[in-house]
Structures are given as structure tokens and as C-alpha cells.
Amino acid sequence: MIPYGKQHITNDDIEAVIEVLRSPLITQGHHTVDFEKDVAKKIGVEWAVTANSATSALHIACLGLGLSTGDSIWTSPITFVATANCAIYCGAHVDFVDIDPTTYNICVKSLEEKLFQHQKQNLPLPKIVIAVHLSGQSCEMRAIKRLSTKFGFRVIEDASHAIGGKYNGEYIGNCKYSDITVFSFHPVKIITTAEGGLATTNDKKLAEKMKTLRSHGIVRDIDKMTREPHGPWYYEQVCLGYNYRMNEIQAALGLSQLKRLDKYVTIRNELANIYDKELSGLPIVLPKQNPDIYSSRHLYIVLLEDSTPPGKHSLIFNQLHQSGIGVNLHYIPVYRQPYYSRLGYKKENYPISENYYNHAISLPIYPTMSMEEQEKVISVFMKILNDKMV
Numbered sequence: 001m002i003p004y005g006k007q008h009i010t011n012d013d014i015e016a017v018i019e020v021l022r023s024p025l026i027t028q029g030h031h032t033v034d035f036e037k038d039v040a041k042k043i044g045v046e047w048a049v050t051a052n053s054a055t056s057a058l059h060i061a062c063l064g065l066g067l068s069t070g071d072s073i074w075t076s077p078i079t080f081v082a083t084a085n086c087a088i089y090c091g092a093h094v095d096f097v098d099i100d101p102t103t104y105n106i107c108v109k110s111l112e113e114k115l116f117q118h119q120k121q122n123l124p125l126p127k128i129v130i131a132v133h134l135s136g137q138s139c140e141m142r143a144i145k146r147l148s149t150k151f152g153f154r155v156i157e158d159a160s161h162a163i164g165g166k167y168n169g170e171y172i173g174n175c176k177y178s179d180i181t182v183f184s185f186h187p188v189k190i191i192t193t194a195e196g197g198l199a200t201t202n203d204k205k206l207a208e209k210m211k212t213l214r215s216h217g218i219v220r221d222i223d224k225m226t227r228e229p230h231g232p233w234y235y236e237q238v239c240l241g242y243n244y245r246m247n248e249i250q251a252a253l254g255l256s257q258l259k260r261l262d263k264y265v266t267i268r269n270e271l272a273n274i275y276d277k278e279l280s281g282l283p284i285v286l287p288k289q290n291p292d293i294y295s296s297r298h299l300y301i302v303l304l305e306d307s308t309p310p311g312k313h314s315l316i317f318n319q320l321h322q323s324g325i326g327v328n329l330h331y332i333p334v335y336r337q338p339y340y341s342r343l344g345y346k347k348e349n350y351p352i353s354e355n356y357y358n359h360a361i362s363l364p365i366y367p368t369m370s371m372e373e374q375e376k377v378i379s380v381f382m383k384i385l386n387d388k389m390v
């Protein structure tokens with residue numbers, strides 16, 4: 001089976017990991033600190049805070065911005081469940097805004113309308129909007145930033161798909177238009193640390209707060225303590241934190257992978273360009289890129305035409321799987337999950353997301369994909385769509 005995505009581990013990566021295993025420090029040492037520094041430098045942001053997953057990073061990002069019971073966050077329903085779950089962990093309410101029909105990211109127009117409507121009817125406004133850069137294509141951050149100033153909410157970018165991508169010529173994650181950006185280093189993402197995540201920010205206080213939250217709420221810095229130290233052993237727990245730390249083994253892998261970030265994104269763009277060209281005659285909608293965006297191309301998502309009869313989507317999936325093409329669907333709208341539907345969300349409120357869900361297919365794309373593999377995906381997909389195999 002040709003998978004929809006997979007990691008690339010080199011001998012250098014393996015050597016870097018082995019070196020840590022042979023060293024005295026395997027949990028907290030200089031690798032985690034170096035990884036934070038190198039990512040921050042690469043992206044062009046002041047602070048980077050590692051975590052053991054993007055989910056943990058999203059959680060401490062929400063807590064860092066003060067999200068708690070009675071607050072709400074708004075986000076796109078076309079995302080991984082973790083984007084919404086992190087707010088529920090904080091006791092907050094989650095509301096969804098429908099997606100844009102061309103980029104499949106949160107629709108800025110719908111967001112603006114919903115904000116006005118809530119303001120007019122005295123309904124709660126969001127404390128945080130989480131902008132998810134689906135497949136690596138940035139959301140319209142300038143517009144979201146403008147709305148955040150007008151309506152007084154904070155912005156987190158869920159850039160789990162988007163490290164190495166650019167918005168308006170600059171790396172996603174520089175937080176020019178947001179308070180915090182979160183990356184994931186899960187093996188299917190652009191670079192990997194096995195499990196792992198990271199939050200970036202330009203706010204020093206926020207970075208320090210997130211660092212405390214990821215390590216039990218404990219501080220060891222005298223300046224941050226509330227009492228006089230009892231002795232050299234002294235530390236203080238100043239808030240309720242978690243054990244969300246990335247370890248040295250993960251960070252060593254991340255440091256080694258980070259060196260190939262641009263290369264990976266270039267290859268992904270080349271693969272996407274070949275798909276664009278070769279699939280252009282098919283009755284499908286190809287992914288559109290806004291001109292001010294350089295996507296990391298984490299996913300290559302095509303949509304079957306609106307006129308596709310019901311049932312055919314699933315049939316095409318089955319046929320592709322039977323032919324060894326591991327297509328996938330990103331994502332089942334979060335409000336459709338049993339946990340969320342119990343909370344009262346109605347799919348009628350999200351027509352664009354529903355239409356997307358009924359037609360989307362993620363084709364395989366990953367940096368080690370060979371020409372032969374891509375040719376196979378293209379020829380099988382064409383055959384299934386054209387040759388009435390369906």
C-alpha cells in the first residue's frame with residue numbers, strides 16, 4: 001500500500017538519537033533547549049516552547065492565554081479533534097465556524113458575520129480563535145488579526161500541518177498575526193520527533209508561563225518564587241501544571257530533521273505541482289493556493305465534483321485501497337464525532353464543511369515518494385475516475 005504520508009529517517013537522525021542514548025541526560029538536557037533555539041531562529045520568532053505533542057502544546061497555549069470555564073473558543077470543524085479538545089480540557093465551550101469553499105480553511109467572512117451576530121444579540125464572543133492551516137496553506141491571517149483587534153479575542157494558529165510554509169513571504173509561526181503558533185512533529189507531519197509538538201510566541205511572559213505549565217507548574221528560578229528558598233534543594237509549584245515535556249531523544253531527532261525542513265517542503269511542492277498538472281483533466285476540484293501563500297503541502301486534497309452521486313465517494317475510496325493506494329480523508333467534521341454531537345452541534349449549520357466531507361480525498365504525498373509511486377497513484381486514480389470502473 002502506498003500510504004498517504006510517512007516519515008523519512010536518515011542515518012544522521014539515527015546517529016543523533018544514539019548519541020543521546022549514550023549520554024547521561026536522556027530527558028532534560030541541552031538538546032531540548034537547542035531545538036527550541038533552532039526552531040525560533042529558523043522561523044523568525046522570539047520564543048519556542050517544546051512539548052510532548054501538539055495536543056499538549058495547544059492545551060498549554062489555551063491555559064497560557066487564560067482560557068477557563070465559561071469562556072469559548074471558535075475554530076474550523078475541518079480539523080483534527082485535538083484542536084477543539086484542548087479548549088474542553090480548560091472547561092471552555094467550543095463553537096465552529098464553517099469553512100471557505102476554496103481553501104477549506106476557516107471562512108473569514110462567516111467568522112466576521114458570526115462575530116457581528118453575537119455582538120448584536122449579546123451572545124458570548126470567543127476568548128480565542130484557533131486558525132487551522134489545513135494541509136499547510138495559511139489562513140487569511142491579516143483579516144483574522146484585524147477581527148481580533150475589533151472584537152477583542154486572542155489568536156492561536158494550529159500550524160500542525162504547516163511548518164516550513166510561508167505566509168506573505170515569511171515563515172508560518174513567526175506570530176506576526178497571532179499570540180501563539182503550534183506545530184506537530186507526529187510522524188506523518190512535515191518533520192518528526194516521533195511524538196512531539198512546539199509552541200512559538202513573541203511574548204516572553206507567555207513563553208515562561210507555558211514552560212511552567214508543561215512541567216507540573218514548578219519553578220526553580222528565585223525571581224519567580226513566592227517565598228524565600230528553604231535551601232539549595234528548594235523549588236515551588238506555583239500553579240497546576242502537567243508533565244508535557246519533550247525528551248532529549250525526541251529533541252535530538254527534531255534537531256536533525258529540522259536541517260532538512262526546506263528540502264522536504266520543496267519536494268512536497270514539486271510532487272503537488274506534478275499532481276496539479278497530471279490530474280487537471282479529471283472531473284475533480286484540485287487544491288487552490290492563494291498567491292500570498294507558500295504551502296508546506298502536508299496534504300494534497302482533491303474534491304469529487306458536486307454532481308457525484310451519493311455513495312460514489314466511498315466506492316472510489318474502496319477501489320483506490322484495493323489497488324494499493326492509501327488515500328485518506330482529512331477530516332471528519334469535528335461536530336459529527338459522537339462526543340461532540342452529544343454537546344448539541346448540528347450539521348445543518350455547516351453546509352460547506354458537509355459538502356467538503358462528502359467529496360474530499362487526500363492523495364499520497366511524502367518526501368520519499370518515488371516517481372514510480374506517484375505515477376501509479378495518478379494512473380490508478382485516472383482509471384477509476386474515467387474508465388467506468390465505478
Ligand SMILES: *Cc1c(COP(=O)(O)O)cnc(C)c1O
Pocket residue numbers: 053054055056079080082083132158160161183184185186195196197
Ligand atoms: C496532528 C494534529 C494535531 C495533533 O498533533 P499531535 O502532535 O499528534 O498531538 C492537532 N491539530 C492538527 C490540525 C493536526 O493535524
